Amino acid sequence: MNGYCCIAVDVGKLDNESMEIARTIGVSALCKCKPIACLIFASCNLREPNNLLSKKNKRVAVQRVQCEATRSRRHMCLGSAGAMWALLYGLQSQEAEAKEIQVGAYLPPAPSNAGFVQFKATNKDTPALRAGNVEPYQFILPSTWKRVRVANILSGNYCQPKCAEPWVEAKFEDANQGTVQVVASPLIRLTNKPNAQIEEIGNPEKLIASLGPFVTGNSYDPDELVESNVERHDDQTYYSYTLETPYALTGTHNLAKATAKGNTVVLFVVSANDKQWPKSEKILRSIVNSFQI
Incomplete structure (x- = not known):
């Protein structure tokens, strides 16, 4: 894989409903770099992720971009070593509890x-x-x-x-x-x-x-x-x-x-x-x- 498949979203245009939709389709590892948040996908084999998003909410402005790997862990949103796991951890944090009992x-x-x-x-x-x-x-x-x-x-x-x-x-x-x-x-x-x-x-x-x-x-x-x-x-x-x-x-x-x-x-x-x-x-x-x- 040459890089990470991403969606770049103008964070300022995402309301709460739009953010929830983004999370639902697996776009939850928001890098904290404004105004553009890099939403890293786990695989470059995903087809038309922006279409998936637009079908659910027309208000979300999305374009597909390619993220470059980096060796810096603090000067970019996510480094190459931890980027994929950060996405996966983000996805996991959005999942509901399997058992709602102790x-x-x-x-x-x-x-x-x-x-x-x-x-x-x-x-x-x-x-x-x-x-x-x-x-x-x-x-x-x-x-x-x-x-x-x-x-x-x-x-x-x-x-x-x-x-x-x-x-x-x-x-x-x-x-x-x-x-x-x-x-x-x-x-x-x-x-x-x-x-x-x-x-x-x-x-x-x-x-x-x-x-x-x-x-x-x-x-x-x-x-x-x-x-x-x-x-x-x-x-x-x-x-x-x-x-x-x-x-x-x-x-x-x-x-x-x-x-x-x-x-x-x-x-x-x-x-x-x-x-x-x-x-x-x-x-x-x-x-x-x-x-x-």
């Missing part, structure tokens, strides 16, 4: 964590698990959290069983505490060695340099890495991370844990904003520490 209503209690429940993924949960591309994983959550629907373009449903780019397996959130995402990346994106262990891909710093944008939702700067560790559980190696990410779409505070198994690297991300973090840090650390595959 997880405590349908998940079993965590054996040794009062107030938490246990989530164990099965092949009924996601397209990748059904396709055998991801090994079952598990973690704990506070019983008050809710599961959030993952947009089809994010879920990997359209590309299984041979996805070339990372996808979101599952997402849970609590408005007062934070967000959890399980992200899966094809192993071949990181190494040419089949069934490689995470140590064979590289050290923790090398791995997060490749997967950092999928933690933050847009871009990654090595200066944002506060701490990294190597853990071993049941013959499985995990890399764990603490990141302070002031420009992240996911939140200013991110905890992550990664491991490789089979043909996939699984990245478990726990995020919070400045308001959520002081009260929920202990809970979020318990969640990320519980992740296993």
